[in-house]
Amino acid sequence: MPFNKNMVKISFAAFRRSVLYFLVGVIIFTGGYFLGVRGFKVQVENAKKINIVREIPPDKSNVDFSLFWKVWDTLSTRYFDKSKINQKNMVYGAISGMVSALGDPYTVFLPPNDNKVVNEDLSGSFEGIGIEIGFRGNQLTVVSPLPDSPAQKAGIKAGDFIVGIKDEAKKVDRGTVGISLPDAVKIIRGSAGTKVTLMLTRDESEKPIVITVERAKLNVPSVTLEYVGNVAHLRIIKFGGSTLAEWDKKVSEIYMNKNTKGIVLDLRNNPGGYLEGAVDIAGEFLKTGSVGVIEEDSNGVKTEFKTQRIGKLTHVPLVVLVNGGSASASEILAGALKDNKRAKVVGEKTFGKGSIQEPMDFSGGSGIHLTIARWLTPAGVWLDEKGLTPDIEIKFDENSKIDNQLEEAIKLLPNS
Template sequence: MFGTRKGKKIALLAVVLFAMLAGGGFVAQKHCAAQGGNDYESIELFTDVLAIVKKSYVEEVDTKKLIYGAINGMLASLDPHSSFMPPDMYKEMKIDTKGSFGGLGIEITIKDGILTVISPIEDTPAFRAGIKAGDQILKIDDRFTKDMTIMDAVKRMRGAKGTKVILTIVREGFDKPKDFTLVRDIIQVKSVRFSSLDNGYGYIRIAQFQEKTDDDLVKALATLKEENGGSLKGLVLDLRNDPGGLLDQAVKVADHFVEQGLIVYTEGREKDSRMQFNAHKGGTEPAYPMVVLINGGSASASEIVAGALQDHKRAVVMGTQSFGKGSVQTIIPLSDDSGLRLTTARYYTPNGRSIQAKGITPDIIVERAEIQPTEKKDGHIREKDLENHFESGEKVEGEDKKTEKGKVPAAKSDDQLKGDYQVLRALDLLKGWEILKTMNRAN
């Protein structure tokens, strides 16, 4: 039987080689030449199997479907982040980086063989339903996720606006898996949000690093300065639950706060994957105090920014350990409008730290906590609590700006910041910084 298929096998071998060269150019050619017979023997094995399936499978099969499946399997054997994107998925991926797409608003990975949530994207169906970083997705609708690729999982979670999908979640603290019913929506990711926390103190949140993140950051900084008399006393940069995004945008964001020196560098096998990114003196922000907030949902590009500012001692990093995704994926377009997402390098902080599987360790550990406001903090009765007490006669500065107990003391703050314990701790640190500076100047 094998002898009669020799001509077909040679033809199929030529087709497969052409597909490889179309995707990889001279790199694929060079690799084949270096490996010699081993690569050709492996490709011959593949074409043998392909020919047998085409000839003998119980039903007629689509060759492209077989090739796509083989590529998926090949990439899945490498790492959780390398994947193949058919034309429709590749098109959606390009839309994702522009900040608008249909689905649930959830960033996922495969951790220890289990489909795991990196982070829900802020103000999306997943975020509103209570999906959290670290959640394990046992099932999507009625389909178990064991051995499911990331691309297959993404495809199952994407869908038309208004349609429902059920995620079965395993979470620490749950007695048993719990079903979450989510309604798909058009996800409009607002990359940058900002607010004035208090007089002179700004807050900027980056939800995801997209094409316009740097532009939006510049506008946010300008507005905050305008709201606070032309300058800032301090800034909270919130990277919690930021799953990452575009490397170049992470570099540009860090560049605003680092005057000179290395921001991040990458190491890989190919020359093109070994790169260094340095800060530029022009356009650097004044050296006001900064706190960067991170947590287990901070990954990839957000870890680059946090690591750079930490190594340069430009900011205090506060929160909890970050996710630990220290690899770089290169998107390679292929000849049939499909795409290849391939891990090509590891990235390192300026001090040479690899983030991969480790993450960024905060300078100050602050766990997430809920603030429960009380009428009296220590139980003591004070003069002002007595009936018919008289006032001092002096107007207390800012007394007309009443704030709710346990809330961020700022009329301009977003609702989401009110009662956020980690943000309050960051603001306290910035204020303490300013007090110490004032005391030192007085001495």
């Protein structure tokens, strides 16, 4: 259904890749994705005959697949437009439907092309508008725009509800009720120089906002460092494949600067990424062996992930900055530093993404992102849908010429 300005606002969570996969939520920088059940092998031969070879039979399953095959045969023999009958796509669609029946927006099946894109999603170089999307409740939402991205420059903000998407070149004009993350990503992402229009609503206004954004080629670093006087403003934009290498370089610069009196660790609008990266970076500030995060599986078994590195910055005064665009791995890092009483947290309540997804690849290039556990802060708090509340809450002043949140964080540091 096309979107229109009379569409009502519905409601607002994230999704992003990690080894214990966090916020797999599709970074629209370039991201995207999509029966064989686990233990089934799907083979397509010449797009005519399909063989499903069961490798591991369901345990005491009473499922009757006769209905599935009746519908399959009916579509294959009676559907009017035979050009639309593609058996491989039908299999992928059936698998996708089975996975989506769980009602978990973070558990998804991805055909080969989509899986390839997601696996490249954390590389740092991409084309798109530069936002990460997810769901809060059932409403497609902007988790965060990337710094200096086309999306941010166009005025898109963390927490915006996406109620409509339009791309004339793709001949798409639709609302987002019932849309999946993979489908939303396919529409929003695109080549540099092309445009996409988003209809947005915000908490403070029921009136829709229509913004057209031109996609661009972006190369976003994971870590940046600037000095404000003798305070290191250390920002982590995302937890990607190159983050730890970039982090080590910036930390070495701080370590060598004997005039550094304190650090502001800025996690604002950081949508997450690799869990291991978050715990490793926490170890830069905590004693070796400190609890960074707790994983709880479906049986209630809890596993502590502890810091292992010998931190270079364990005694440097520290304040952490967060906001509503801080999600997943960035919430883990902030929670670890807060619960271990290593730093004060300043800013606004975080996004609240508390589940863990594990990526699994199958033969042929397809894959699945599967929710396997939830994560808790070292104090045992589950932040899902609630977020982390800062020690000192301060709303960002968009009308100010200075960064009032950063200024407040610096004031908390001794001798700054």
